[in-house]
Amino acid sequence: MKFTFILILLFYSLNVYSQLTILNTDISFQENQADSLDIKMDSIMILGVGSSVTRLFLVDLTNKIKQELNKQDITVSYFYLGKTTEEAKMEFSKLDKLGYKALLFLLPESSDYFQIENYTSSGGAGGINTTITSTNMSYSQTFKFQLYKNGLKNDKIWSATVSIDCDPGKKYGSKQVAKKMLARFRKQKYIL
Secondary structure, three states, X not given: OHHHHHHHHHHHHHHHHHHHHHHOOEEEEEEEEEOOOOOOOXXXXXXXXXXXXXXXXXXHXXXXXXXXXXXXXXXXXXXXXXXXXXXXXXXXXXXXXXXXXXXXXXXXXXXXXXXXXXXXXXXXXXXXXXXXXXXXXXXXXXXXXXXXXXXXXXXXXXXEEEEEEEOOOOOHHHHXXXXXXXXXXXXXXXXX
């Protein structure tokens, strides 16, 4: 009976912790520019820049975007260009961009903030003591998302400023950012 009570308490605690992670996700999405697109966006190259933690966040984000756009037969490729602007410019010049109708840049606008905190709690009931250790990760970053029509002259057609504060170990933040961005793309009729 006591073991069952402790097991229920443990599952309840984990459920509450996962819900707090969702509540601790803060996203600000400000669309800055939205011009019409006179081509069918059937292929897009996504390009990311940033630190190692930013890179992990961008991989989760682009995987979600890719998953949704592939349902509409839109070809999506993602390339990480490096940690610095200099690296990014060099890598960008090496890429074969032919065949892509649009280029989406995911550029950090500020330094990222990443922190790991460990928490330990102890408790007991009926002579059984338990210790639970949990880890909380916090990642904050502001991005400039920019969509360009690919061609001889890359025309910027859409941009947004996106700020995120989330646990990068959970994919909730990246899923929400992808959802918001794709909703803006649908509103502008870039995608269906």
